[in-house]
Amino acid sequence: MTFGIAAFFYMVLVLLFCLVIFRRYGKAQGIVELGMMLLLPGAGFLILLFLHIGIRLFNLEKGEVEFVPEEEHLFSLQDRGYDDEIIPMNDIFLLDDAKLKRKYFTDAIRQDMVVNQDILQTAVHDTDREIAYFAVSLMTAKMEELGDELFSLEQQLKKAPNDIELLKAYVGKLKLFLQSGYGTEMDKNQQRQAYISALELLNQQIPNQEVYYTERIRMLIVSNRLEEAYQVCQKFASTHEGQEEPILMEIQVYQALHDEVKLQEKVQQLKALPQRLSPEALRIIRFWDKEAVHA
Numbered sequence: 558m559t560f561g562i563a564a565f566f567y568m569v570l571v572l573l574f575c576l577v578i579f580r581r582y583g584k585a586q587g588i589v590e591l592g593m594m595l596l597l598p599g600a601g602f603l604i605l606l607f608l609h610i611g612i613r614l615f616n617l618e619k620g621e622v623e624f625v626p627e628e629e630h631l632f633s634l635q636d637r638g639y640d641d642e643i644i645p646m647n648d649i650f651l652l653d654d655a656k657l658k659r660k661y662f663t664d665a666i667r668q669d670m671v672v673n674q675d676i677l678q679t680a681v682h683d684t685d686r687e688i689a690y691f692a693v694s695l696m697t698a699k700m701e702e703l704g705d706e707l708f709s710l711e712q713q714l715k716k717a718p719n720d721i722e723l724l725k726a727y728v729g730k731l732k733l734f735l736q737s738g739y740g741t742e743m744d745k746n747q748q749r750q751a752y753i754s755a756l757e758l759l760n761q762q763i764p765n766q767e768v769y770y771t772e773r774i775r776m777l778i779v780s781n782r783l784e785e786a787y788q789v790c791q792k793f794a795s796t797h798e799g800q801e802e803p804i805l806m807e808i809q810v811y812q813a814l815h816d817e818v819k820l821q822e823k824v825q826q827l828k829a830l831p832q833r834l835s836p837e838a839l840r841i842i843r844f845w846d847k848e849a850v851h852a
Contacts, residue, residue, distance in 0.1 A: 567598070567599070567602075570602070571591070571594050571595075571602060574590075574594075574602065574605070574606070575590060575591045575594075578590050578591075590605055593605065696737070696739070700734075700737060700739045700740075703730060703733055703734055703737075704734075706730050707727070707730050707731065707734065710723060710726055710727045710730060711727070714727060718758070719758070719762065721759070721762050721763060724755055724758055724759050724762070725759070727755050728752060728755045728756055728759065728769070728772070731748055731751060731752040731755065732752070732772075734748050735748055735749065735752060749776060749779070749780055752772075752776055753773055753776050753777060753780070756769050756770075756772055756773035756776070757773060760773065760789075760792070764796045765796070767793075767797060767800075767802050770789065770792075770793040770796075770797075770802075770803075770806070771802060771806055773789055774786050774789050774790060774793070774806045774809070774810070775806075775809070777789065778809060778810065778813050781813075783810060783813055783814055786810045786813075787807075787810050787814075790803060790806050790807045790810055793806060794807070799830065799831075799832075801827060801830055801832075801834060801835060801838045804823050804826055804827045804830075805827070805837065805838060805841060807819075807823050808820055808823045808824065808827070808841060808845070811823060820845060821845070821846075821847055824841070824842060824845045824846050824847075825846075827841065827842060828842055828846070
């Protein structure tokens, strides 16, 4: 009789415990913990009880691991998106209701959600005058702020020209400026040169980071400095031997030079790499590989 009463109270306790787990952590974890308590009567309950007490005491339940972005993400300019009815910023301009479109966009501005220059450029040319006005005002304010940040970083770099973190911040801001399309052609040329020079310093300081090589080569191609781009490709290949990225960048250079022979050589070299190729490399091979066409 005593055992039956104890078993009854144990089952009630287990069910109450599981009810809390179901509500707090969801159905899947609730089922797992219920199974553990049934398979290990008494011991299972005590283990889980002390586990959850420990989580609460040491504040592990809501702990967060600080996210440190990879170097490749430094140049990412994605919008965080307007989270009212989960409408992406890009889709706001597709709405037919002008009043609703204006509401979403102006609310997003007030919440500082609009960070992508492409979104702002689209908004500047929108048929709704109020949206265009807000976009122009926001873009002007952001570019003035960006100009101040660039000036501040330049002054700091004069005192510490080899400070890697300052250089990273500087190239990030220059990237934003160049992608904005803001300023006169003289301003853009000056910032392109500053960008290339800063990237060169980063290539020297942290040669293992591919992104700074690829950015520098792309900017040299855009600036029609193809011989320099080729030289940087050679240096890139020497520091990243056997990797696909230097080959992909050389293909871009030979494409700009209209050198079909060298381009095909690099495509074959890309195909010969022993490692698994990225989707981008496979796309390049499918597009440019003449041997596959004639096979």
